[in-house]
Amino acid sequence: MAILVVADHDRGMLAPSTARVVSAAAALGAPVDVLVAGEGAEIVARAAASLNGIARVRLADAAALRAQPAETLTPLLLRLAGDYTHIVLSAGAVGRDVAPRLAAKLGLMPVTDIIAILGPDRFERPIYAGNAIQTVHAPQPFQVLTVRASAFRPAGSAATSASVEPLEPEGLPALVRQLSEARTEGDRPDLATARIVVAGGISVGSAEGFKMIEALARALGAAVGATRAAVDAGYAPNDWQVGQTGKIVAPDLYIGIGISGALQHLAGIQGARRIIAINTDPEAPLMKLADYALVGDLFEIVPLLTARIEAT
Ligand code: FAD
Numbered sequence: 103m104a105i106l107v108v109a110d111h112d113r114g115m116l117a118p119s120t121a122r123v124v125s126a127a128a129a130l131g132a133p134v135d136v137l138v139a140g141e142g143a144e145i146v147a148r149a150a151a152s153l154n155g156i157a158r159v160r161l162a163d164a165a166a167l168r169a170q171p172a173e174t175l176t177p178l179l180l181r182l183a184g185d186y187t188h189i190v191l192s193a194g195a196v197g198r199d200v201a202p203r204l205a206a207k208l209g210l211m212p213v214t215d216i217i218a219i220l221g222p223d224r225f226e227r228p229i230y231a232g233n234a235i236q237t238v239h240a241p242q243p244f245q246v247l248t249v250r251a252s253a254f255r256p257a258g259s260a261a262t263s264a265s266v267e268p269l270e271p272e273g274l275p276a277l278v279r280q281l282s283e284a285r286t287e288g289d290r291p292d293l294a295t296a297r298i299v300v301a302g303g304i305s306v307g308s309a310e311g312f313k314m315i316e317a318l319a320r321a322l323g324a325a326v327g328a329t330r331a332a333v334d335a336g337y338a339p340n341d342w343q344v345g346q347t348g349k350i351v352a353p354d355l356y357i358g359i360g361i362s363g364a365l366q367h368l369a370g371i372q373g374a375r376r377i378i379a380i381n382t383d384p385e386a387p388l389m390k391l392a393d394y395a396l397v398g399d400l401f402e403i404v405p406l407l408t409a410r411i412e413a414t
Contacts, residue, residue, distance in 0.1 A: 156264040324357075
């Protein structure tokens, strides 16, 4: 058995999800290689090589791999597949694009959104918006897997770095050309990998009200999240949405402010280690689920909390 993890990276930086996918892959119990595919990705490859538990990093550096399109990454992975029994990607934008295409080309079933590795062909994954956990037995000669990175602890740093071996990525099809990219810039941590998330619901009342949520997040060094109701009302941007149709978060601490705890929202926070809920209604589902439930008006509690944290 041998495993290939496909690294996530962005703007010359290895994404935090890769260390988590490596630790998931290590649970399969075989040597783990990491593929870094991109353009000018030497620094990313060196960062990946410093992760604990890596046998080697394979670096495919080519202009056609700049945005890691599935149309180019899949033929590269097909070339490498003969060296491995498992190809593991994070269940992010690239993984969701590549895994079905790769599996179809190999004539097998991809197993997606894995939250636990039970064996080389046994995995757990959430279904029904996280309301049930499915155990999948996939007795096939080769596995294409996507892993919900937030469900795994990140691999640490190795005492000595693994080797970085360049590949010859000539002849890859350049069917897709990236014309532009639009990014939301911000100084807050990334929601999907933040240690602390402060999220607001519809009862925050306005985009102005969300400034209060942001102030608390800033005081805690946290990312800001929101419910779909708050996003639909225009109080918070789309990319703050947490839940079934938003982002999946797995912070050490999740603070839900004026959030009822609808199933679709809870689907996004199941990996949170501790939950604090602030709500006027002690019967709200999130209050019942929370480790600490503060019953009261968010407009009184949040400024007090922020001031107290800023004062310490
Ligand atoms: P509400 O449910 O209206 O809750 C507001 C809460 O604020 C209440 O508990 C109330 O007691 C409390 N409150 C009121 N005033 C105050 C105050 N002054 N101080 C403190 N507390 C107060 N939702 C998501 O979040 N993410 C998703 O990804 C998502 N996907 C969906 C997908 C589908 C297919 C569908 C049908 C729905 C989806 N939803 C999603 C919507 C979801 O069902 C809920 O409607 C939504 O999560 C509710 O948001 P909320 O908690 O902000 O609002």
